[in-house]
Amino acid sequence: MRHRVVLRVDLATLSANYRAVCGVAAPCAVMPVLKANAYGLGVGPIARALVAAGAPRIAVAEPFEALRLQGLGVPVQILSAILPDEIEPMVEAGVTLPLTDLATARLISGEALRQGRTAVCHVALDTGMGRAGVLWQEAPDFLRAAAALPGLDIEGILTHFPLAYQGGSAFTREQLRRFRRVLAAAEALGLRFRWVHAANSDAINNAPEACRPPFNLVRCGINLHGAFDAAGALRVPLRPVLTLTARLAQVRTLPAGTPLGYGHTYRTPRPLRVGTVAAGYADGLPLALSNRGTVLIRGVAAPILGRLSMDYLTVSLEDVPEAVPGDPVTLLGRDGGLEIPVQDWANLKGTHAYDIICSIGTRVAREYV
Ligand SMILES: Cc1ncc(COP(=O)(O)O)c(C=O)c1O
Structure with missing residues (x-):
């Protein structure tokens, strides 16, 4: 497991x-x-x-x-x-x-x-x-x-x-x-x-x-x-060291007008293929990703729909219809030609990279390669 x-x-x-x-x-x-x-x-x-x-x-x-x-x-x-x-x-x-x-x-x-x-x-x-x-x-x-x-x-x-x-x-x-x-x-x-x-x-x-x-x-x-807080020059050539991944738990097509998640902050504008990703704010994802962040699935950007909950978030699979439960989901890092840097989350949350990295949840497994 x-x-x-x-x-x-x-x-x-x-x-x-x-x-x-x-x-x-x-x-x-x-x-x-x-x-x-x-x-x-x-x-x-x-x-x-x-x-x-x-x-x-x-x-x-x-x-x-x-x-x-x-x-x-x-x-x-x-x-x-x-x-x-x-x-x-x-x-x-x-x-x-x-x-x-x-x-x-x-x-x-x-x-x-x-x-x-x-x-x-x-x-x-x-x-x-x-x-x-x-x-x-x-x-x-x-x-x-x-x-x-x-x-x-x-x-x-x-x-x-x-x-x-x-x-x-x-x-x-x-x-x-x-x-x-x-x-x-x-x-x-x-x-x-x-x-x-x-x-x-x-x-x-x-x-x-x-x-x-x-x-x-x-x-x-x-x-x-590989992260930084510099508003000025960045003299050191750095590369990101961390990748944060989760997995797709469920894939569904929801009818038009379906409200999603706590607060019903998103409603499907048309019949929509969505995925439930098994990661939430307990894993350190900022609540500020709600309706604003994206994840990467099969090298494609999938926008986050509605409000993140503690253990799950919902994404649009409109551009990645072949996704299936169990698929890896890149939350931070590179998948194919796309990359989500720590700084993107920091910008959405209105904070700095230190806060994002230090907030990654204790139940998240750490692997070293
Ligand atoms: C006294 C002191 N020196 C150095 C550092 C390292 O800072 P940075 O992560 O920006 O390199 C810190 C971290 O906050 C600090 O408190």
Whole structure:
């Protein structure tokens, strides 16, 4: 028995995307960002493929994600913030931790001393993201105090961009200026960092200055999956890594005037051949596809009719009358000469690719090829 809905991840394309990002980001190294189970695609196979492709380290958001990546032979780093009760197990596991304020730095230092270990840390600098971290204006004082704490190896410093998806953002440039001022203040204190990083996928594409010295590392998530959020230039040649397929459950010819689905938002204008596809919003399909999206069956576009329900949606088979129950249905990806990219769903839903990928349902089978 097969799963009705399958998300197929092409690991060779993922690795090719990683290498393409490396090519554009050079001389910076590229750290994959695999938080939230690799944006919902499945962190285990993806992390192994990227380490095999040369990834020198991996970034995640929180401790359970970090623990899942132990044993890959590369450092694992929590990016933005750490909670007090997370410090003990993370120091014990040797996870690289963010320094967001002096109180947290003191807790990490104390825990490292207690365990007889050195905690490797990166200063998380807030140069304008407004989310977490040391305010850039307060960074010189913070660095002076943190550098004096025992048990810490402050090997890195990072910041994050809120507007890098815009090509040529003046605010992104201002953040880079702020970052450089902090680096100069650190230098004056005799502090040097092994890793200096700021760029995410958007900045790799739109802010080339964030891929040059003093930066020597970039953090890349969404581009690895062949998706992007860039309103500006797309410098990295990417290919989509995922295909989402379902299957046709029933085929019928309905009389003219038949209302379809919840809310009766569609009525057949004439006798119409329709198909019931076994996939719905529980599988992560946006409700916004209702009456607006299409699927691909036998290489032909079949428009979605009426409102999606939790487990099913209805499509017109007018242009693909030979379709039969059991036929594969491409929801995202390529079938013959046609392709439905993640971005199409993002546009219909009024969101970005991250939201679409992270929303793919838990009952969807993940396959890796
Ligand atoms: C701090 C930080 N760096 C890097 C990334 C990776 O971003 P992207 O997927 O746009 O490459 C994220 C993800 O949101 C992040 O929070």
